[in-house]
Amino acid sequence: MTAHFEVCARDGLARTGRLRLAHGEVATPAFMPVGTYGTVKAMTPEELEGLGAEIILGNTLHLMLRPGAAVVAKHGGLHGFMHWQRPILTDSGGFQVFSLERLRKLSEEGVHFRSPVDGAEVRLTPEDSMDVQRALRSDIAMALDECTPHPASEAQARASMERSMRWAVRSYAHYHRDGDGGPPGVLFGIVQGGMHAHLRQASLESLLRLRWPGLAVGGLAVGEPEEVRLQVLEELVPHMPADRPRYLMGVGRPEDIVAAVLRGIDMFDCVMPTRHARNGHLFTSRGTLNIRNQVHREALGPIDPECGCYTCRHYSRAYLRHLERCNEILGARLNTLHNLYFYLQLMRRLRSAIEAGQLAAFAAAFLAARRDGDEPVA
Amino acid sequence: MTAHFEVCARDGLARTGRLRLAHGEVATPAFMPVGTYGTVKAMTPEELEGLGAEIILGNTLHLMLRPGAAVVAKHGGLHGFMHWQRPILTDSGGFQVFSLERLRKLSEEGVHFRSPVDGAEVRLTPEDSMDVQRALRSDIAMALDECTPHPASEAQARASMERSMRWAVRSYAHYHRDGDGGPPGVLFGIVQGGMHAHLRQASLESLLRLRWPGLAVGGLAVGEPEEVRLQVLEELVPHMPADRPRYLMGVGRPEDIVAAVLRGIDMFDCVMPTRHARNGHLFTSRGTLNIRNQVHREALGPIDPECGCYTCRHYSRAYLRHLERCNEILGARLNTLHNLYFYLQLMRRLRSAIEAGQLAAFAAAFLAARRDGDEPVA
Numbered sequence: 100m101t102a103h104f105e106v107c108a109r110d111g112l113a114r115t116g117r118l119r120l121a122h123g124e125v126a127t128p129a130f131m132p133v134g135t136y137g138t139v140k141a142m143t144p145e146e147l148e149g150l151g152a153e154i155i156l157g158n159t160l161h162l163m164l165r166p167g168a169a170v171v172a173k174h175g176g177l178h179g180f181m182h183w184q185r186p187i188l189t190d191s192g193g194f195q196v197f198s199l200e201r202l203r204k205l206s207e208e209g210v211h212f213r214s215p216v217d218g219a220e221v222r223l224t225p226e227d228s229m230d231v232q233r234a235l236r237s238d239i240a241m242a243l244d245e246c247t248p249h250p251a252s253e254a255q256a257r258a259s260m261e262r263s264m265r266w267a268v269r270s271y272a273h274y275h276r277d278g279d280g281g282p283p284g285v286l287f288g289i290v291q292g293g294m295h296a297h298l299r300q301a302s303l304e305s306l307l308r309l310r311w312p313g314l315a316v317g318g319l320a321v322g323e324p325e326e327v328r329l330q331v332l333e334e335l336v337p338h339m340p341a342d343r344p345r346y347l348m349g350v351g352r353p354e355d356i357v358a359a360v361l362r363g364i365d366m367f368d369c370v371m372p373t374r375h376a377r378n379g380h381l382f383t384s385r386g387t388l389n390i391r392n393q394v395h396r397e398a399l400g401p402i403d404p405e406c407g408c409y410t411c412r413h414y415s416r417a418y419l420r421h422l423e424r425c426n427e428i429l430g431a432r433l434n435t436l437h438n439l440y441f442y443l444q445l446m447r448r449l450r451s452a453i454e455a456g457q458l459a460a461f462a463a464a465f466l467a468a469r470r471d472g473d474e475p476v477a
Numbered sequence: 478m479t480a481h482f483e484v485c486a487r488d489g490l491a492r493t494g495r496l497r498l499a500h501g502e503v504a505t506p507a508f509m510p511v512g513t514y515g516t517v518k519a520m521t522p523e524e525l526e527g528l529g530a531e532i533i534l535g536n537t538l539h540l541m542l543r544p545g546a547a548v549v550a551k552h553g554g555l556h557g558f559m560h561w562q563r564p565i566l567t568d569s570g571g572f573q574v575f576s577l578e579r580l581r582k583l584s585e586e587g588v589h590f591r592s593p594v595d596g597a598e599v600r601l602t603p604e605d606s607m608d609v610q611r612a613l614r615s616d617i618a619m620a621l622d623e624c625t626p627h628p629a630s631e632a633q634a635r636a637s638m639e640r641s642m643r644w645a646v647r648s649y650a651h652y653h654r655d656g657d658g659g660p661p662g663v664l665f666g667i668v669q670g671g672m673h674a675h676l677r678q679a680s681l682e683s684l685l686r687l688r689w690p691g692l693a694v695g696g697l698a699v700g701e702p703e704e705v706r707l708q709v710l711e712e713l714v715p716h717m718p719a720d721r722p723r724y725l726m727g728v729g730r731p732e733d734i735v736a737a738v739l740r741g742i743d744m745f746d747c748v749m750p751t752r753h754a755r756n757g758h759l760f761t762s763r764g765t766l767n768i769r770n771q772v773h774r775e776a777l778g779p780i781d782p783e784c785g786c787y788t789c790r791h792y793s794r795a796y797l798r799h800l801e802r803c804n805e806i807l808g809a810r811l812n813t814l815h816n817l818y819f820y821l822q823l824m825r826r827l828r829s830a831i832e833a834g835q836l837a838a839f840a841a842a843f844l845a846a847r848r849d850g851d852e853p854v855a
Binding site: 136137138140141142143165169170173174180181396397399413414415417418420421422425427428431432 | 514515516518519520521543544547548551552558559560774775777791792793795796798799800802803805806807809810
């Protein structure tokens with residue numbers, strides 16, 4: 100099983116592409132809604148398809164703990180379990196396990212931690228992560244890496260990156276082993292190295308000794324200033340193979356996505372549109388509003404008059420504010436639909452702009468319209 | 478504005494009918510999903526239509542408190558506010574306010590109570606209830622009544638019923654007043670009288686001095702034994718006008734609905750399918766199961782192999798149990814869809830059985846299949 104990636108159009112460092120995976124094709128630059136526990140929170144698969152999502156992300160660590168890989172495997176994998184028939188990317192569990200802080204113990208073998216669900220002792224090695232991701236039958240699996248803490252000294256960042264590179268080799272070997280019908284999809288490697296350009300470069304060179312069908316940039320969006328993140332991308336991305344997809348993990352705000360596409364990134368994931376929706380933070384062409392604010396109490400208009408989503412076509416801000424105040428499930432649904440539409444529509448517009456050779460102008464107009472348009476939180 | 482009710486088929490005391498209202502037609506016997514705060518919890522209007530719901534219920538008291546009648550009226554009424562274009566019945570607020578117990582003070586004028594939302598002093602008289610229901614522009618409004626406590630002595634039940642009858646006259650007069658474009662729909666009266674047949678009869682006779690286009694039986698499903706409820710219905714319903722719809726308020730379990738249809742009732746509402754769904758209690762042709770139970774951990778089959786709903790067509794019990802354990806919104810959605818489908822499918826089957834003159838046989842088979850099929854709660 101190999102992914103086929105074809106670059107279609109270029110505009111500066113940005114490009115559009117088609118990524119062919121086991122469960123279908125993905126147009127890039129692509130945003131992947133996050134479905135932690137085998138569900139993109141509040142959405143059905145049909146709704147996600149209707150919004151134009153072509154690939155979603157599942158969290159290996161969460162699914163390992165609940166319901167367990169064996170239960171998912173009995174359904175033929177994550178697609179059958181959650182009734183989503185298009186591509187799925189799963190993370191390695193690495194980032195998630197590092198957020199457990201005091202619960203984990205790290206060694207060369209892997210990570211031991213206490214399950215936050217039931218306190219059980221759990222082990223996550225590169226081999227374990229590959230076993231679980233194969234059982235989930237993801238279209239794209241990710242190598243297990245150590246998420247370098249931020250800030251980190253050069254020595255810390257180097258040691259962490261070098262361990263991630265050894266784990267990448269073990270991940271690669273174990274993912275591609277025979278048995279159980281072989282690998283169900285493809286495996287991406289992850290560039291680490293903290294905020295240090297030379298470590299990022301060393302990490303990339305180390306990875307490129309193996310033939311990864313796609314490469315990710317990990318260890319960003321961990322609290323570093325925006326200009327530091329952009330500098331890492333500017334120094335790293337031009338050296339990443341142009342014929343393979345480049346995935347910036349865990350990013351980000353709409354502005355961050357635009358900035359990263361301008362610098363040559365093809366794939367994104369972030370909980371922001373779905374999590375913000377459940378907190379009443381709604382993205383619009385003029386900035387972000389908080390639907391809980393008093394100003395929306397009698398507002399008959401939609402969230403965003405320029406938006407064509409189901410929520411904006413049928414519901415007033417007054418109604419959405421009311422649902423929020425009453426803690427109604429429909430509020431979480433309608434808000435999530437809107438925010439995911441906003442992100443997926445942004446990706447469509449970015450692709451069109453690249454195809455038209457107008458990306459710089461589109462990005463400038465998009466950022467200018469949203470800047471300073473944010474509402475204060477009530 | 479008058480409702481036109483046409484009886485189509487009869488089978489014993491049961492009948493099918495067509496009820497024509499301002500926003501469309503309703504086939505009876507009908508079940509009305511409850512949409513307390515301007516949303517049937519977890520569902521979109523399109524999903525309700527897809528399930529075959531032809532009328533829903535809104536709660537006047539809740540909407541009065543949040544977001545307030547004025548905000549709803551700005552949307553042209555509850556239909557525009559919540560994006561539901563078919564008929565709506567609103568209760569009077571009476572039953573809800575009586576459940577506030579210590580917060581309320583009752584007088585001949587009406588009820589004064591403290592808002593459970595913000596502690597504000599609120600008044601609900603028959604005239605207030607009519608004003609709010611007119612502002613909501615319900616297809617069917619309900620007269621304000623006092624829900625007689627259970628148990629109640631004959632004297633208590635009589636005094637309570639007599640006050641309800643005086644409030645019914647005030648409700649009728651105020652609902653039918655001119656101004657604001659006149660009444661937006663029709664007003665139903667409510668028979669009270671506790672568990673006393675002669676008081677029920679007196680209440681009915683009192684109401685029939687006015688021309689109500691439909692009559693409800695109130696004050697049941699308040700904790701009385703099933704045989705007492707059925708006896709009240711058996712003594713009362715044959716005296717209710719055959720040419721007008723009969724609505725049994727707040728009932729109930731599937732078994733209760735079947736029993737009441739057999740005794741001549743045409744309309745029902747209950748929070749049971751939606752509330753139970755959110756607690757993981759799922760109705761099936763073989764009884765009720767609790768999806769949280771360990772027995773469903775690896776169950777690949779649907780909730781009910783005989784069910785044709787979206788949930789049963791696409792999701793395993795193992796997946797639904799997983800969503801419940803993770804407190805996922807999609808779980809509440811899929812469970813609610815299933816339970817409402819079960820209720821609305823039951824109503825379709827009851828109507829078909831009546832049309833075929835097979836109601837007794839259908840009811841016996843339905844009840845036998847469900848009896849003793851319930852799962853213990855985990």
